[in-house]
Amino acid sequence: MKEYQKSGIALPTSINTMDRTEILNIVRSLSWTDLMMPFTIVMSMVIAVIISVYVPASRHTFDAEGHPNLLGVSVPLTVGMIAMMIPPICKVSWESIHNYLKNEYVKKQLVVSLFLNWVVGPLLMTALAWMALFNYKEYRQGIIMIGIARCIAMVLTWNQIAGGDNDLCVVLVVMNSFLQMIFYAPLQIVYCYLISNDHLDASIRAMFEEVAKSVGVFLGIPLGIGISLRMVSIAMVGKSNYDKYILKFISPWSVIGFHYTLFVIFISRGYQFIHEIGSAILCFVPLVLYFFTAWFSTFALMRYLSVSKNNIQGECYCDKELVLKRAWGKRSCNASFPVTMTQCFTMASNNFELSLAVAISLYGNSSKQSIAATFGPLLEVPILLILAIVARILKPFFFWKNES
Template sequence: MSEDLKIGFFEKYLTLWVILCIAAGIGVGYLAGDDIRILSDWNIGAVNVPVSILVWLMIYPMMVQIDFSSLKYVSRNWKGLGLTVIVNWLIKPFTMALFAYVFFKMLYGAWMSPEDAEQYLAGAILLGAAPCTAMVFVWSYLTKGDANYTLVQVSVNDLILLIAFVPIVGLLFSWFDISFLNGNGEVIGIPYKTLITSVIVFVVIPLVTGYLTNRMLIKQKGKVWFENKFLKQLKPISILALLLTLVLIFAFQGQKIIENPLAILLIAIPLTLQTYFIFFVSWFAGRFLKLNHAVCAPSAMIGASNFFELAVAVAISIFGLNSGASLATVVGVLIEVPVMLSLVAIANRWRY
C-alpha cells in the first residue's frame, strides 16, 4: 500500500467541509426557492440523475483501488476475515437498527414527530447495512494495519455487498414497518426494484469499471504510477463530488434544519454510539482470537466505518432528496472522520 494513503487535507477536515456544505446548501436552497425542484424532479425511473452522476464520481475512485486477484490470499488470515464477515453482516446491521429504534422511536418522542423518527431510522438502517469500502484503507494505514489484509477484506466485503445488502435492508425495513409512498402518496410495499437498481448503478457498474481500469492501467503503466499518479488525480474529483452532493441535499433540507437544528445532534448520538460499540466488539473479539495488531485493527475499523456514499445514494433514490432518511445518512458523513480518528488513537494506544 502506498505511503501516500495517510489521511489527506480534505479527509482530515471532512467534518469542517460538511458543516460548510450545510451552510452553503441552506443558502442555495433559500436563494433558489422552488426553482431547485427542477433538480429533484430530474429522474430516470427511481434514480435521480444529478445525484447519480455525483455519487458515481464519488464511488468510482474507491472501486478502482480494489484488486480481486488479492482474494487468492484469503486463507492467510482466515480468522480476521471470518471476524470481519460476522461483524459486518450478522451483527452490525442489526445493532445499528436497534440503536436507531431505541433513540428515534422511544427516547426522542418529545423532540421529533413519528414520521421523522421513522425516516431517520430508515437512514440509519441504510448506513448499518453498508460497511466501509474506501476510507478503511486510510484507517488501516494510520493504525499500521496490514495493507494486503486490508485489501483482501475490502474485496471480500464488496462481493458480499452485492448479494447481502438488498436482503438485509429489506428485512430490517420490514421488521421496523418502514412506510413507503408512491408518487400519488399511496402506501406501497418495500421498493425492492429500487434497491436492486441502486446496487447495480452505485456498486456493480463502478466496481466492474474500476476493476477493469485497475487491471488495464497497472499492466500498461505499472503499480507505482497507478498509485502515485492516477489515484492522486482521481481524489479531488471524488471529494468535489461528495461536497456538491452534500450542498444539493442541504439545499432541500435547509428549511427543515432551520426549523429544527437539534435534529442533527439527535441523529448523531445513536450513530456515534453504534460506531464505538461495533469497534469494541470487533476489537475485543480479535484479541480473543489472538489476532495480531496489523490484522485486528483493520478488522475493527471496517465495521466501525460506513460506505456512506452508497447509503446516501439509496436514501435519495427511495425517499427523495428532502427526506429525513437522506438527512440521517448525511449525518453519518458528518461524524465519520472525528469519530474514526478517535478510534485510530484508541487502537494505536492499545497496540501492545
C-alpha cells in the same frame, strides 16, 4: 530480550514509559495529507453548507431532482463516489489475489467479518436507533438503513490511514458488496417493518432491484475501472514502473474524490440539514455510539481471538515480559495489527452512498429517511478519521505479530 525478539512478536511501549516525545513521533509519522484531512474535511463541509444556505440555486444544481441522475443520485455525486474508490482498488494485487484467498487465515477473517457485519452490526445499530428515536419512526428507519448498509467505499480510506491490510480490506469490500444484494432488502424489511409492526411502503421486489442497481453502480463501475487500469498498466510498463509512477499519480485522487463528494453532498443538503438540526441531534446519538462501540468492541474481539494456548497457560515468553511491563493485552501478542485494523474499520463503517440512494429511491428526496441517511457521512467522516489516527497512536501500547 533477544529471545523475545526471535519469537516474531513486536515489542510494545509500556504505558508508564511512553512520553510526549514518542507520541509526537507517531503523529509526525503520519503524512501531511493524513494530518490535514480533519481540517480540510470540516472546511469542505462548512463552506458547502454556507453555499447551500445563501446560494439557493446551488442546491438544485447538485441535486438529483430535475437533473440527470443514477438511481436517484445526482451525476456529480456519483462521479465523486466512484472516483474516491478507484485508487485503493488499483493498489490490490489482483494478478495474485487467487493465491491470497487460498490462505486459511484469510478464510477465517472472512468468516469473522461476515458475522460482525451482517449479524452484529445491524443488530447494534437497530438497538441504538430504537433507544434514541423511539418516537421518530421515519428518522429511526433512516438510521437503521445506515446500519444494514455495510461499507464498500470509505472503509478503504480509513484502513489505509490506519495502516490496515489493503488486500484483505478490498476482499471484504467485494464480499460485502455482493452480500448486500442478497441481505440488504430482507434486513431492511425485518428491522424497519417487521420488528416495529409497521406497514411496508414499497414492494420487496422493488427494494431488491434498488439495492442491486446501487451496488452495481457504486462498486461495479470503480471495481471494473480499477482492475482494468492496473492490469493494462502492468502489461504495458511493468509492475515496478506501475508502482513507482502510475500508482503514485493515481493515489491522491482518492482523497480528492472524497472531498469533492462531501462538498457535493453538503451543498445539495446543507440547507435541509440546518433546518433539521433539532432532529439531527437525536439522530447523532445512535450514530456516535455505534461508531465507537463497533470499533473498540471489534478491537477487543480481534485481540481475544488471537490468544493461543501457550499464552493462556503462561508458557509464552512474551507473557512474562508483558506482566513485568504492565502493558495491555498480555495474552494476545499474536494479533496482527493490519488485520485488526481492517476488521475494526470494516465493522464500524457504513455504506452511506447505498443507504442514501435507497432512501431517496423508496421514500423521496425530501423524506425524513433520506435526511437521516445524510447524517451518516457527517459523523462517520470525522469520527472514523479520528479513530484511524488513534489506532496509530495506540499501536505501540500493545504486542503485535511481527509482519515486517
